[in-house]
Amino acid sequence: MEAFKIIYTVLGGLGIFFYGMKNMSEGLQSVAGDVVKTAINTITKNRISAVIVGTLVTILVQSSSVTTVMVVGFVNAGLMNLTQAIGVILGANVGTTITGWIISIKIGKYGLLLIGLGIFPLLFGKTNKARQIGRILFSVGMIFFGLDIMSAAFKPLRTMPEFLDMISYFSAQNYSSYFACIIVGCILTVVIQSSSAMLGITMAMATSGVIEFHTAAALVLGENIGTTITALLASVGANVTAKRSARAHAIFNALGVLIVFSFFPIYVNFIDWVVPGEANLRNAAGEFENIAVHIATGHTIFNVTATIIFIPLLGILARVVTKITPDNGQKEQHHLVMLSDPSTMVAATALAQADLEMNKLKDIMGRLYALADELFLGDTKKSYSDLIIKAKDYESITDNIQKEVTIYTVKLMESPLSEKESIHARGILKEVDELESIADYIEKLVSYSERTPIKKMLKGEVREEFIKYYKEVKTFYEDTIKGASEAELDLSVVMRKSEQLRLTAESIRAKHLERISKGEFDALGALTYSDMIVALRKIRSHTQNVAHAYS
Structure with a gap:
């Protein structure tokens, strides 16, 4: 009975979290629509500007998946070339780290307050902008509230012998456990189709004291690979250049994870050194109160560093995906394709x-x-x-x-x-x-x-x-x-x-x-x-x- 209660509570919290993320993204898009349009219109062959645009758009829409699917659509329509697309996708990886920082705020503290502050302009605002701002506040409150529910639901797992036996393999500090966590993080992100949701679940489990920082960090690396499936699915049926853009995203994230995996213990220790407070320090309630900031920092360091390293290598990455995705002599037909709703x-x-x-x-x-x-x-x-x-x-x-x-x-x-x-x-x-x-x-x-x-x-x-x-x-x-x-x-x-x-x-x-x-x-x-x-x-x-x- 306890297991059933945990499952439906986690699902309920995840549903509230999802709803909050979706509405926050839509509200931000409505408020910042002109900024996004201007940003996209400034894309040039300059790889730095493409990365900046990708970062800015993803921060505004709060979804790297939306940005990458959008890029695949632009490439398929012939409105963006491969190098520009890869630059924007790299920027999207940087922009998505903001989500981690938003949900790393102490989750139970502000959720209901923001819901209360946001509902009045949302329902009674006289202008569309006022209603959308209310919608954003309400949605952020829903995100925090959903995470709070999930965090509370995970707490009994700390003392459940069956769960501890099951997770013991993933909690071990060795490379086989790290690899298993990366695979689990990747698969769950593919299933849920949202790296933000998986990041939220990971943070909820970590702050509840169910998993330690090294396990959470490995899961987040897997989530970075899993999030590329959205663009890969979007490129099905698209033209060759769109397929190359999606595959460039997957290769970039997979290579970055592979490199970090090779020195994973050093990576974890470095984040512990950078962020004040021990990640796995339990408070009186048995929670890891510092771990959320550590996870957000690790997510940011991974994506920002990988992007900086790859910017000079964009041309090489473009040639690699061109080689593994040949056009077979077919002439490119650029047209508008409904890649998603x-x-x-x-x-x-x-x-x-x-x-x-x-x-x-x-x-x-x-x-x-x-x-x-x-x-x-x-x-x-x-x-x-x-x-x-x-x-x-x-x-x-x-x-x-x-x-x-x-x-x-x-x-x-x-x-x-x-x-x-x-x-x-x-x-x-x-x-x-x-x-x-x-x-x-x-x-x-x-x-x-x-x-x-x-x-x-x-x-x-x-x-x-x-x-x-x-x-x-x-x-x-x-x-x-x-x-x-x-x-x-x-x-x-x-x-x-x-x-x-x-x-x-x-x-x-x-x-x-x-x-x-x-x-x-x-x-x-x-x-x-x-x-x-x-x-x-x-x-x-x-x-x-x-x-x-x-x-």
Whole structure:
């Protein structure tokens, strides 16, 4: 009966801890979303800046798993190269050490106080920021309270003979016991899918006096290996570069643990020397009151030192993972892949990723327009059928991107977003839909050449009239897209220009009807030319809608 009580109490405490960690991460993401977005936008090929960004983002979101999965997603979308990705992942390892320091605070002391302080702004705050700050305070209180429950549940284990016999092998101070602890820490982290939760369990057991510092330190090393499974799972089905990024994370952590394992007793003694107070000193209640700070220090020393050592070796690590993960001669296809539920990502980062994916769509649009230019403005030697096939291929790509971005953004909008982020997300949905529609009409413009030869239909005054209108609509599109990207659109100017283009289309159609009445066009040619003007007018209309997307 005692064992059952311990199990359900530990599970309950772990559940409260998990809930607190999840809500704290989401609250921090909401409050610090703009900072995260700015940090990611500053990533360059400079490995130091990539490490700093990884550290900063992980501190803000309080989850190295979120950061590493995010990195795999960016690499898979072609938005980050391998060296940048490895740098950010190294930074994530440093950033995650902050979690250890947060939960190393004397856990039973502040939990209920923070829950009480956080619940009022969470429920009654008038602004989103006030509610999110309340949510953070409430969540940190839940973390401490959950750890306190687990710590109390573990205390009876100190005097339970069956447990002491079982754990005696892991408590011994020899390399086989250290190795066994590392393996257990790794496996449990893989099962729980959270190194933060395993760190919390380890600290709860240690502060309760159930395990000594050397056992806890070995478990933490195993947790550093186990946490890499999240990125490895995220890379399944991703492109080669994303797989290399995830494997670089695993190799980096595994090598670091292997090196520390080779002189583990010295490592433990060094931490004992650095941190005041003996780690295994019991107080009157039988608890190790100094051990939590020792564990947090060991976690920090391991990750910071490993990162500093590996920064100069990023190029070598990149070459190693490239060698063990060959591309087999296949061309890389970068695309947005739903590696995980985007609602678990930093909202600002997810939106930035969607924005960058939108840039790919705009690039395809540029290629579509180049085909139309070749058909209408140039003296192409290509057959109409070749141009049409290529245009249809590009249009199909825009359909896929529109579908992926829409699914991704809708899933993101299911999570709590600030007002600014909600407007941005809705703008993405509208813009991607409008751009896809524009792509449809450009493809139709090119495909009309299959119905009636362009050179036969566009000649003399008609050609001049069409080319002039075509160029005006294209310029309107390019100016609007550029202005929207740079947030420098003047809606009144856009509306005025759009109305002018609409009136021009009406004038062209009126002249066209006169020509038809005079017998200057055959029936099929008349219909084709009318459809081409309608397509340009529709492009004008959808371009105007793009301007309204973020207003």
